Amino acid sequence: DSGLGKTHLLKAIAHEIGNTKNKLVVKYYTSSDFRKEIVDSLQDGFKEIESTKEKLSKIDVLLIDDIQFLANSGKTNEIFFNLFNFFIENNKQIVLTSDKFPEQLNGFDKRLVSRFSQGLNVKVETPDIITAINIVDYKAKIVNLNLSEESKKYIASFFGSDVRKIEGIINKIEFSIIQDNSAAPKIIELEDINKFLEDYSFAPGGEITVQKIKNVVAQNYGISVKSIDSRLRMANIVKARHVAMFLTGEILKKNYSEIGVAF
Numbered sequence: 001d002s003g004l005g006k007t008h009l010l011k012a013i014a015h016e017i018g019n020t021k022n023k024l025v026v027k028y029y030t031s032s033d034f035r036k037e038i039v040d041s042l043q044d045g046f047k048e049i050e051s052t053k054e055k056l057s058k059i060d061v062l063l064i065d066d067i068q069f070l071a072n073s074g075k076t077n078e079i080f081f082n083l084f085n086f087f088i089e090n091n092k093q094i095v096l097t098s099d100k101f102p103e104q105l106n107g108f109d110k111r112l113v114s115r116f117s118q119g120l121n122v123k124v125e126t127p128d129i130i131t132a133i134n135i136v137d138y139k140a141k142i143v144n145l146n147l148s149e150e151s152k153k154y155i156a157s158f159f160g161s162d163v164r165k166i167e168g169i170i171n172k173i174e175f176s177i178i179q180d181n182s183a184a185p186k187i188i189e190l191e192d193i194n195k196f197l198e199d200y201s202f203a204p205g206g207e208i209t210v211q212k213i214k215n216v217v218a219q220n221y222g223i224s225v226k227s228i229d230s231r232l233r234m235a236n237i238v239k240a241r242h243v244a245m246f247l248t249g250e251i252l253k254k255n256y257s258e259i260g261v262a263f
Contacts, residue, residue: 132160
């Protein structure tokens with residue numbers, strides 16, 4: 001899935017290795033940058049592609065983001081396959097991100113997919129509500145926004161499954177304050193959030209109701225509102241239902257009995 005922070009993780013790995021093991025050569029590529037470097041070298045002739053291979057072989061930790069976009073890349077895949085084998089044989093490290101598991105990747109040599117499967121495969125899960133609140137808090141502090149706890153919970157509950165949307169929300173709030181040419185409130189409350197986000201494409205807008213909470217949470221988790229209202233126990237539906245119930249209690253100040261009736 002997109003927006004879960006895979007790119008942030010790769011860049012954090014590069015940053016940490018750079019700080020703690022600075023003798024190691026670390027290189028981060030997006031898949032498009034990696035492909036472009038190979039294709040440009042191929043177009044420039046034999047000497048240039050050999051020089052590029054030599055440069056890549058000197059890397060100790062290679063990080064490539066969104067490897068799925070290298071599918072059906074012909075010569076680039078062939079060079080990457082040989083590079084991958086070289087790294088394994090020489091105890092070097094490769095870290096890749098993808099939007100799917102290795103066995104679901106199409107357009108790659110089966111031998112390369114097999115190599116991917118032999119490594120450590122870790123699924124990046126959707127952040128839970130506490131993690132999402134911490135992400136909101138961290139992103140807000142970067143731009144010197146002081147959000148109330150209620151505001152953090154509101155943003156995290158509606159948009160916590162996508163880190164990019166959280167960043168977009170924070171940027172929109174910051175921009176709104178600059179645009180209004182006014183000082184940011186000491187603490188940004190929920191009513192301020194609604195005002196700042198009233199024309200934002202992801203924001204629910206208007207009066208907040210239980211139904212609106214259900215609608216937005218259902219959309220955010222890719223399920224129907226009927227699923228939230230049902231007694232289905234699939235993990236993603238249970239999680240969405242709990243988020244909607246949590247938000248109803250926190251934002252609308254409903255008690256347990258009222259939440260029980262609504263759900």
